[in-house]
Amino acid sequence: MADVVLQPNRAATSKTVGKRGSLHKMLKRKSTVAFLMALPLILLIATLVIYPAFYALHLATLNKSMSRFVGLGNFEFLFKRETFWLVVQQSCIFAITAVIFKAVLGFIIAHFVHNIPAKGQRKWRGMLLVPWVIPPAMSTLAWLWLFDPSYSAFNYTLSFFGIGPIPWTGDAYWARFSVILVNIWVGAPFFMIMYLAALKSVPDQLYEAAAIDGANWWQRIWYVTLPMMRNIIAITTLFSLIVTFANFDIVRILTAGGPLDHTHIFATWAFRIGIEGSDIPLGASVSLFMVPILAVAAIFILRDISKRGNEA
Amino acid sequence: MSRRKLSRRQFVAATALSSAALITAPYVRGAHAAGKLSIGFWDHWVPGANKASTDIVNAWAEKEKVEVQIDYIPSQGNKNLLTIAAEAQAKSGHDILAMPTWWPHAQAELLEPMNDVMDGLIKQNGEPNGTVKYLGQSKGKWLAVPASVGSQIKGPCSRIDLMKQHAGIDVQALYPAGAPPKADSWNLDTFLKAAEACQKGGVPFGIGLGETSDNVDTAGAIFQSFGAALVDEKGNLTVKTDAVRQALEFYKKLISFLPPDAGAWDDSSNNKWLVSGRGAMIMNPPSAWAVAKRDAPQVAEQCWTHGFPAGPKGRYAPYLAYFWGTWSFSKNKEAAKSVLRALSQSDAIEKMCVASGGYDLPCYEKLTTLKVWQEEGPPKGTLYHYPNPHNHQTLSIAAAPAPPKIAQQIYTQATLTKMCLRYHKGEPMEKVLAWAEGECEGFMRS
Numbered sequence: 216m217a218d219v220v221l222q223p224n225r226a227a228t229s230k231t232v233g234k235r236g237s238l239h240k241m242l243k244r245k246s247t248v249a250f251l252m253a254l255p256l257i258l259l260i261a262t263l264v265i266y267p268a269f270y271a272l273h274l275a276t277l278n279k280s281m282s283r284f285v286g287l288g289n290f291e292f293l294f295k296r297e298t299f300w301l302v303v304q305q306s307c308i309f310a311i312t313a314v315i316f317k318a319v320l321g322f323i324i325a326h327f328v329h330n331i332p333a334k335g336q337r338k339w340r341g342m343l344l345v346p347w348v349i350p351p352a353m354s355t356l357a358w359l360w361l362f363d364p365s366y367s368a369f370n371y372t373l374s375f376f377g378i379g380p381i382p383w384t385g386d387a388y389w390a391r392f393s394v395i396l397v398n399i400w401v402g403a404p405f406f407m408i409m410y411l412a413a414l415k416s417v418p419d420q421l422y423e424a425a426a427i428d429g430a431n432w433w434q435r436i437w438y439v440t441l442p443m444m445r446n447i448i449a450i451t452t453l454f455s456l457i458v459t460f461a462n463f464d465i466v467r468i469l470t471a472g473g474p475l476d477h478t479h480i481f482a483t484w485a486f487r488i489g490i491e492g493s494d495i496p497l498g499a500s501v502s503l504f505m506v507p508i509l510a511v512a513a514i515f516i517l518r519d520i521s522k523r524g525n526e527a
Numbered sequence: 528m529s530r531r532k533l534s535r536r537q538f539v540a541a542t543a544l545s546s547a548a549l550i551t552a553p554y555v556r557g558a559h560a561a562g563k564l565s566i567g568f569w570d571h572w573v574p575g576a577n578k579a580s581t582d583i584v585n586a587w588a589e590k591e592k593v594e595v596q597i598d599y600i601p602s603q604g605n606k607n608l609l610t611i612a613a614e615a616q617a618k619s620g621h622d623i624l625a626m627p628t629w630w631p632h633a634q635a636e637l638l639e640p641m642n643d644v645m646d647g648l649i650k651q652n653g654e655p656n657g658t659v660k661y662l663g664q665s666k667g668k669w670l671a672v673p674a675s676v677g678s679q680i681k682g683p684c685s686r687i688d689l690m691k692q693h694a695g696i697d698v699q700a701l702y703p704a705g706a707p708p709k710a711d712s713w714n715l716d717t718f719l720k721a722a723e724a725c726q727k728g729g730v731p732f733g734i735g736l737g738e739t740s741d742n743v744d745t746a747g748a749i750f751q752s753f754g755a756a757l758v759d760e761k762g763n764l765t766v767k768t769d770a771v772r773q774a775l776e777f778y779k780k781l782i783s784f785l786p787p788d789a790g791a792w793d794d795s796s797n798n799k800w801l802v803s804g805r806g807a808m809i810m811n812p813p814s815a816w817a818v819a820k821r822d823a824p825q826v827a828e829q830c831w832t833h834g835f836p837a838g839p840k841g842r843y844a845p846y847l848a849y850f851w852g853t854w855s856f857s858k859n860k861e862a863a864k865s866v867l868r869a870l871s872q873s874d875a876i877e878k879m880c881v882a883s884g885g886y887d888l889p890c891y892e893k894l895t896t897l898k899v900w901q902e903e904g905p906p907k908g909t910l911y912h913y914p915n916p917h918n919h920q921t922l923s924i925a926a927a928p929a930p931p932k933i934a935q936q937i938y939t940q941a942t943l944t945k946m947c948l949r950y951h952k953g954e955p956m957e958k959v960l961a962w963a964e965g966e967c968e969g970f971m972r973s
Contacts, residue, residue, distance in 0.1 A: 364786075365796065365799065380787075470791070471739070472738065473737055487940070489612075491608060492940065495616075
């Protein structure tokens with residue numbers, strides 16, 4: 216009798232235990248824990264990145280007074296503007312040149328630092344990271360004084376050697392050179408530290424085997440170092456390309472896009488049009504122009520990385 | 528223990544009384560009975576100048592029982608423009624916001640009409656100058672109230688000694704302190720000859736050709752003195768005209784006498800040029816002179832602010848106006864209008880002008896002869912002609928008389944200085960004009 220009475224309770228209890236058990240199991244799953252831990256960041260990104268991105272998309276489809284939907288009309292308008300194509304060309308020159316030089320310099324410096332004895336390496340690593348750590352707006356102000364049209368410290372120094380004065384920011388080509396130079400100076404340490412980390416993870420046995428096979432310095436770099444660093448090079452390049460295309464502060468502070476618009480890049484021109492010129496929809500369209508191109512580049516690079524990961 | 532019974536009548540009466548008390552309570556005149564008001568003022572360059580506006584607002588707030596919050600928003604890095612754009616997007620923000628030059632028109636649809644405020648102020652202070660009407664009015668509606676704080680004329684500031692020495696021009700004789708100008712001979716030809724002489728003497732005029740406001744303003748005034756406009760008031764393109772060609776020819780000659788790096792100049796470059804003693808003239812309000820007073824007194828005592836040279840179509844000087852606007856979504860419009868009236872009284876304006884060392888310039892015709900400009904020095908009288916007290920020149924803004932929304936694009940994109948630089952660098956005249964016409968066509972999109 217007692218058993219009969221207890222039976223339904225037992226069933227209910229085992230059901231509850233089962234439910235609790237599955238919740239417990241789900242919570243214990245690594246993926247759930249990882250998701251919960253990443254949730255604050257996901258929410259932050261959703262608020263600060265995804266919402267503004269969709270809002271920018273919405274703005275780019277409005278007319279100048281933001282009262283009418285014009286679809287892709289703003290892009291159609293931009294494609295007919297000479298200055299827009301100048302900005303596209305300059306953004307590409309700026310980003311591609313700067314990323315190539317940052318990668319090459321970062322690679323060379325990483326090798327130098329890697330070869331420094333462990334005792335003094337930390338000091339060098341710290342010092343070399345300084346340009347990357349200082350807020351670019353601040354360091355660019357220092358560069359602005361060095362390049363100042365009338366009181367350039369570089370020109371002052373060069374004058375002792377009978378050189379100059381060089382119009383660092385006054386001539387279109389020198390101005391392009393100056394903004395790219397500062398971008399390289401700021402960004403190269405990031406490549407250096409990433410490549411240094413990658414270099415440290417290359418097993419010494421590979422170099423030893425290569426040495427036994429009679430590989431020279433160049434062959435060791437080409438057949439051992441570079442293949443082992445391929446993923447990190449791809450990721451760093453992609454990341455830097457996106458960040459450099461979106462650069463604003465360096466150009467804004469050094470040249471503000473001049474002379475004759477010859478240093479404008481997407482962000483500075485978008486600011487000029489959108490904020491200074493009160494044409495927010497057109498400014499939004501300029502800033503969104505690179506999104507599809509960079510997205511396609513990102514998909515290909517990341518796919519390549521994951522493919523290599525699977526092969527490994 | 529006795530218990531008092533509450534009758535139905537007593538209950539209704541008590542409820543009615545307490546409801547009435549609750550409803551009327553907010554109207555009891557307490558410390559901040561008239562609500563709250565938030566103000567976004569422009570953060571003045573001149574140290575201590577903000578205090579004058581704070582004092583005026585606080586005195587008003589105490590009298591009117593309003594709780595006021597003032598934010599001083601700098602124009603460095605265009606933070607003020609970003610604030611205007613953000614508040615317009617969010618439809619929320621300050622009840623009063625300082626807006627430079629083109630922004631009342633840019634935000635016209637979102638601004639509270641100020642005709643009721645302006646009618647009274649015009650009766651008291653006289654007519655505002657034409658540039659303020661152009662920038663502050665739309666279809667008979669005042670979009671914002673002209674602010675003396677931040678408004679300025681960017682006229683020539685010359686070195687008395689260097690102009691005498693190299694160009695043989697006595698700027699004090701042309702523009703004597705306390706008297707009307709005797710500057711009939713001060714025209715663009717004399718100006719060009721002086722520019723050449725000073726360049727040969729190693730102290731070139733510090734006029735920039737970059738894309739920032741100071742550079743564009745000078746180009747605008749010179750174009751206007753030739754009668755040259757890229758777009759007329761009806762919105763028609765007028766780029767390919769003789770007046771524009773003449774202005775470009777003049778600028779081409781002028782550029783050869785300017786510092787070789789003028790194309791890269793920003794708004795601080797001319798100030799540095801004057802203060803360092805390297806140039807005989809710049810086009811600026813007295814801020815450069817004020818810095819020189821502090822850092823290079825020997826330069827400051829040789830500075831003289833005066834009028835623009837006249838061109839074939841008149842004598843024009845760039846006037847940059849600031850405004851105080853109230854959003855249509857403001858929560859306390861009446862209080863905003865009341866404080867704007869207080870800030871625009873002649874004694875308040877004088878107080879703010881004095882605090883700015885004479886930098887600020889009211890737009891009203893009765894307020895261009897305040898004591899501050901007569902007394903400031905050294906040398907005494909250096910600012911006498913700064914506010915255009917004898918209406919010797921027409922105050923204007925670059926790209927006018929084009930409809931303001933088109934003019935804003937011409938101004939912001941520095942189309943005028945770019946045209947001058949392109950022509951100077953050897954681009955054929957017709958190609959430069961075709962480029963400018965294409966740009967202006969683009970600026971007309973609505």
